[in-house]
Amino acid sequence: METQWFDRGWGHLEDDGRQAREMELRSRLLMNLQQGITDKGWNRDHACRWLDLSAARVDALLAGKIGAFSLDDLVALMEQADIHWRVSQQDKALLDHLIREQRAGTGA
Template identity: 30%
Template sequence: MERLAFDNIFEAVTDDPIEAADLRFRSDLLTTLVAIFEDRKWKQSDIATALDIPQPRVSELMRGKIQLFSADKLIGYLAKLGVRLRPSFSAEHRVVCDVIEAA
């Protein structure tokens, strides 16, 4: 039996490399948001207030329903929290992205 291997789990979901990249990017954004919420020890009510969204939407976010959120929306949520992404190019010729909190 042939064993399948993927560098990106989303490649198993779609044959379209652009869609797989978009899903992975949105997943990374969502994971970053959840990490911020956990670091701040926020409850869903705190998140709803900070992002100005209803609690059911927070629940979808926390349950990782990436198909319900665009990259633009997730970046907007980060901005509301005073967080931005700063991509750069490393000396090793790799793209890196720092998560920066506003002072």
């Protein structure tokens, strides 16, 4: 059996390259959001109030349930929590690629 290598962590789970890139970005945002919540010292109740989420949604967030949150959800939550994300060159390339794909798909 031939070994396959993937340049992104989600490539082996997603058949579609665009989905793999989006999952990679969502995972990075989710980890940054989790770290920001930890750094702020928020407990679950505080996170529920600050982020205007149910306890179940905060639990999903803290448990890393990436499928429970869209890319837009994660960006909005980071903004609401005032958590900033330093975009690396790799992240910038990923974002640029996703934006180009989205524009190509919408005809913009």
